Amino acid sequence: MTTIEDRVEQGRRPSLGDGRRDGGERPGFGQRAWATVFAFPYLAHLVVLTAWPVLALAYFSLTDYDTLSSPRWVGLDNFRRLFGDEAFWRSLLNTAYFAVLFVPTQTILALLLAVALNQRLRWISWLRSAYFVPVVSSWVVVGYVADAVFNPQFGMANTVLGWLGLPPATWLQSPVLVIPTLALVAVWKGVGYMMVLFLAGLQNIPEELYEAAKIDGASAWQRFRRVTLPGISGTTFLVLVLSTITTLQAFEQVYVMTGPMRGQPAGQPNGASEMTVLFMYQQGFEFFNMGYASAVAWVLFALIFILTMVQLRLQKKWVHYA
Amino acid sequence: MRMQRFSPGRRLVALAGVAALAATMFGCGAGSAESDGRVTIRLGYYAEAGGPADKTMRSLADEFMKANSGIKLELESAPYTDFFKRLRTQLAGGRGPDVWLSDGVLVQEYAGRNSLRDLSDFVKTINTDDYYGVDLNRDSDGHVYGFPQGAQTPVLFYNKKMFADAGVAEPTGDWTYDDLTAAAKKLTRDTNGDGKPDVWGMRVYSPGFTESWWPMIKAFGGDIVADGGHKVVIDSPQSRAGLDWMLNAMYTEKAGPDVVTTKALGSPHTMFASNRVAMQFGIYARTIPANAAKIDLGVAPMPKGPAGRGHVAIANSWVVNKAANQRKAEAAWKWITYFASEKPQTNWAGIGEAIPINKKVAASDVFLKPGTPPANRQAFLDALAEADDLGLNPVWTEYTTAVANQIDRALAKEKPVGDALTDAQRDAQQIIDRFYANK
Amino acid sequence: MPDTGQRGRARQRRNRPGRWLAYLFLGLGAAVMVVPFVASVANSLKNFAQYVAVPPIWVPDPPAWSNYSQVWERAPFGLYAWNSFLIATLAVVGNVVTSAMVGHALARMKLPGKEVLLAAALGTLMLPTVVTIIPNFILYKHLGWLDTMLPLVVPYWLATPFGIFLMRQTFLAIPRDFEEAAALDGANPWQVFWRVHMPLAKPALATLGVFTFMASWGAVLEPTIYLTSPEKYTLPIGVMSLQGQFMGNDQLVTAAALMSLVPMLLLFLLAQRYFVRGAMASGLKG
Known part of the structure; x- marks a missing residue:
């Protein structure tokens, strides 16, 4: 918010940001005002699309709200119930399990692919395109494509297992395999994008650093450890952030791949794939417990907040700026 | 500097285009008036x-x-x-x-x-x-x-061709659950010689319980809820007998695919339609995929259990x-x-x-x-x-999900039947009580 | 290739045996990426009996080409595609312009509370859509926007967190010399932004554009909730609407889903050059 006084004051004084002369200074409409104009869309976004739903959910979370009749105040009951709800804790564990499988696998695989692609190869743009086909597909498409692979009855995965002399698996229908299978499909869909990010990071590392390391007698592995990894720490950070987001938002995927599309309630088998967002969705949309679901949403907000803070911290510590 | 690429003229044309697009899109917005008295x-x-x-x-x-x-x-x-x-x-x-x-x-x-x-x-x-x-x-x-x-409402679906091929007499209205097991056992076959059955007599379990444990429990004299949907009564010896029949058919007699195999065989639409099972409990709508797959389809009344046929609708x-x-x-x-x-x-x-x-x-x-x-x-x-109703009440989806969770575990042999029924009764009752307490 | 592998390092490695390893690795990986699509194309050409057949039929004979024409008979997919295209285009325009504005403010302008905004963007980036759907529905109802395309477009005109990040990174990397020159010519900040920075940021803008198009094109939940009149449906709702309650109809839905992917793939192939370069620009130094 810029008051008139601010503007007047700014108009009078040339501001000296970063010790440089700021562009486009005009009397009466200073840099701050311009900046506010530029940032306005996002300020509106924060009020309308973030603050409003978050506050509305805060209110719902303190009520018994079935979405059909008006909310009834119950204080902290929903939170009390939540902390004793086994299914909720299991959904958090499932989310963490998914993250543990998904985030490192995708990151490492993407890095390996990027290193392999970071050389002059024939057909390189075709190869790279292949990795992008899943990236540009929506989850609805991926749901059906994944079924062609992991359907225990007529999917390809079991045929391949058969060639290897292994017994068939039930994949998404197995309480043990369902989350690894979901993570695998998520990697399959996302790795292409992360690969390109790494590729970009790799190409930003100055060649001289490698030369210097070679002269010092560093082995290929040492060069990778001491030059490549620090050189792409910014990219790695970005990839980790984006992968974490995918994990937290793994709703559409779980819904499409385990849910009604397969003729059963989502989160099958028996809740083995129920992640926190899905748990919330089920409580709110299928069981009419919107108050309770809002409490779950608030726990999610808290988690997101903590993760954001941790990531910002890590970024400061971790990322070497080239 | 490449400012010229974004000349004001082109910009204006583009903006006008977007505005026109937006106008045509949003002009035909919400709400129809009832001006004509209709x-x-x-x-x-x-x-x-x-x-x-x-x-x-x-x-x-x-x-x-x-x-x-x-x-x-x-x-x-x-x-x-x-x-x-x-x-x-x-x-x-x-x-x-x-x-x-x-x-x-x-x-x-x-x-x-x-x-x-x-x-x-x-x-x-x-x-x-x-x-x-x-x-x-x-x-x-x-x-x-x-x-x-x-x-x-579910009845007994059967594949006439599979019955004829196996030389088994088709189901009649006099069949009991024992007859069902016996016939199913005869129809179960290992077609690829790997020592394990791959075609079964009866699809015993289904995640869609209307065609599975719900009528079976009722046929054995058990029930899921009573008292207008207020009271959960599933934890009874009769319910246990119903589930024991299922476990026996799947795991002892091996006359039907077990729970894991059933889920692996695909959705309720596809199993009977792909000739993997000779019989299933099916609601009327299941005739559609069966006919689409050109199954030689017959239907018979639900078999008789100790307490009747367990009809639900x-x-x-x-x-x-x-x-x-x-x-x-x-x-x-x-x-x-x-x-x-x-x-x-x-x-x-x-x-x-x-x-x-x-x-x-x-x-x-x-x-x-x-x-x-x-x-x-x-x-x-x-x-x-x-037919009876399916234990309807205002928290039907939530309480049946809780019950199904437990029963699925018992039928998958992850949990003893007795414990599963006790837990199912407790969980479901809690859900129902919470709803009425808040009313 | 014009856009990668031009560095000296790459040239040096040209003849190492590692290349063959790389080919093997990349080729295998590419197969893993593409073969499932081939399998689902085969699925989309099966009739119901072939679809559920055991043992599985890999290549349907005869192929049921009629599945594809049936999809078009079942629902007006041309109209749905047009709706999706309109919504996605408007979303792209809005998101590219507003995210660039905000990204520019965060990268190049004096804005009080910059850090807070940036943290907020990171936080909202992680906010799952499904969490906020009920409050948003209530909001749009009061605005009279239900059953219009507005709830699917307007949020993109308010800048998206991903767009803000991408554009901020991009603008941070642009040297200051350009704007200083422009400022000396008397350009105001908007002119500096629009005429100097935007043209320089084209690859990133293309990336953001493709990603926005992709997100809008593939969105399922919001259109399902907000659109009720069939003539306003988008493509993914059209695809889902073929699902039968009593018959999987999987072969039909697969056919429709694959068709809905085609425009996206074409766009990607056309924009690939820009797009990959843009993704690289966002690969970023921090």
């Missing part, structure tokens, strides 16, 4: 787009509007899961349809949360004996919140939004009674998805002899006449 009601139903049900519904709506010039129907359809997803959001925002087709098991969920109009007074004006399923919608206080549109029903005003509600009721009348019911029966709720149509050749298998369709009507 009452407009929004009618929601679930159907696959462009499928037979969707087409039939649209043509019936047209005919209805021709016959009732004072009423305009605005149709809103979506496939099953999307329809209810959207409905819930719409109702939360106070913008639900005026009348919609509800899955029979969900009528009380909406009624119990004050979203539906009590149709009891309307229903009094007609002779309910002419229709199936009216009582399936009666809640514990005797109110009726939905009027049947089509009915579903679902009456998918029209419900009226409580927020609809009197005029709209009357128009909606007109549509509902129109849909229940002979001609629409005949058309609806033609698509083969549901048992007609108009008894005259159900007794006619349209339903009984449509020219496609199965022949013995009377079995559906006999079952329907005796």
